[in-house]
Amino acid sequence: MTPLTAGNARVKEARKLSRRSVRSERRLFLADGPKAVEGALGVPGCVVEVFATPSAAQEYADLLAPAEVTLVDDRALASLSDSVNPAGLVALCNFLDVPANHPLWLGESALMVRRDAPRGPLVAICADIRDPGNAGTVIRCADAAGADAVVFAGDSVDVYNPKTVRASVGSLFHLPVAIERDAAAAVRAAREAGLTVLAADGGGEVDLFDSDELLARPTAWLLGNEAWGLPEELAALADHRVRIPIHGRAESLNLATAAALCLYASARAQRG
CATH class of the missing domain: 3.40.1280.10 (SPOUT methyltransferase, trefoil knot domain)
Structure with a gap:
């Protein structure tokens, strides 16, 4: 599978969740990094999909085994993360409150x-x-x-x-x-x-x-x-x-x- 780029429509839609109004309307948010993704995967029904770079998908293969993984390139992943040094994993999650x-x-x-x-x-x-x-x-x-x-x-x-x-x-x-x-x-x-x-x-x-x-x-x-x-x-x-x-x-x-x-x-x- 060819990794999605930052210009892909799905990536663009996920990127909109950086705004509180969009998160509230869709009741979706992004969880960035392996600790957050691991926690989200431990809650049934929380994770919609996980965006991962090819290298991260390989590194965290065991963690991601139960998830639907969408491969994205480094630039696309960086656009979904607010970390200075993204770990390569971002989960699209349903609200939990x-x-x-x-x-x-x-x-x-x-x-x-x-x-x-x-x-x-x-x-x-x-x-x-x-x-x-x-x-x-x-x-x-x-x-x-x-x-x-x-x-x-x-x-x-x-x-x-x-x-x-x-x-x-x-x-x-x-x-x-x-x-x-x-x-x-x-x-x-x-x-x-x-x-x-x-x-x-x-x-x-x-x-x-x-x-x-x-x-x-x-x-x-x-x-x-x-x-x-x-x-x-x-x-x-x-x-x-x-x-x-x-x-x-x-x-x-x-x-x-x-x-x-x-x-x-x-x-x-x-x-x-």
């Missing part, structure tokens, strides 16, 4: 809050976060900490932004992701499902490292915007405000760093 009232994260099915459960559900609710790298890193941290879902609420960055997908390093495909435009509705839904909502707040009344009993409960961490944090009206909906103590002279912590500390503190308490 679940509705914000979906049982996958609201306490039913696998996340049901039961008295006999080995641990409570652990969820991250990201409100109005704008940086795609931070968004992807939060997903990756949540996955690593064993969290059950991530919710992007309010005016947050597009989960399917190529930088977000890449920063998640495949974790986007490992746990449920929900999208809810109304951040307050996401918080209320979590509380109604039996989760204790903890707002990460530098001025919080609870010290993260002195609250194991609280952290052991089924929990939804509420995380705010990188620059201005959580709006007062949204933080007020939380059950508690939790601060990460800062012992040095730094003004604050990066959002993804704070998310990692909070999620891992909960994971340790829940599994203790």
Whole structure:
């Protein structure tokens, strides 16, 4: 098969998915690189096809065995990737997000809050976060900490932004992701499902490292915007405000760093 060129109609149509409006309309996105492609192939029905250069198709033959592979030349592949040095693989994928009232994260099915459960559900609710790298890193941290879902609420960055997908390093495909435009509705839904909502707040009344009993409960961490944090009206909906103590002279912590500390503190308490 002759590899498709950058001028091929199929490649051109796939390239349009670099725009959020087109992704939203078609409910399709591109996953770039072997880690992302591997994660996508692990989700039934996610991958439509994989674009690969001939050399990459050969190098990753075992990984691509279950996929429908379309060979493209180097220039065509580069036009589909936003990486400086593309690895030669880009998957065309269906959207993965679940509705914000979906049982996958609201306490039913696998996340049901039961008295006999080995641990409570652990969820991250990201409100109005704008940086795609931070968004992807939060997903990756949540996955690593064993969290059950991530919710992007309010005016947050597009989960399917190529930088977000890449920063998640495949974790986007490992746990449920929900999208809810109304951040307050996401918080209320979590509380109604039996989760204790903890707002990460530098001025919080609870010290993260002195609250194991609280952290052991089924929990939804509420995380705010990188620059201005959580709006007062949204933080007020939380059950508690939790601060990460800062012992040095730094003004604050990066959002993804704070998310990692909070999620891992909960994971340790829940599994203790």
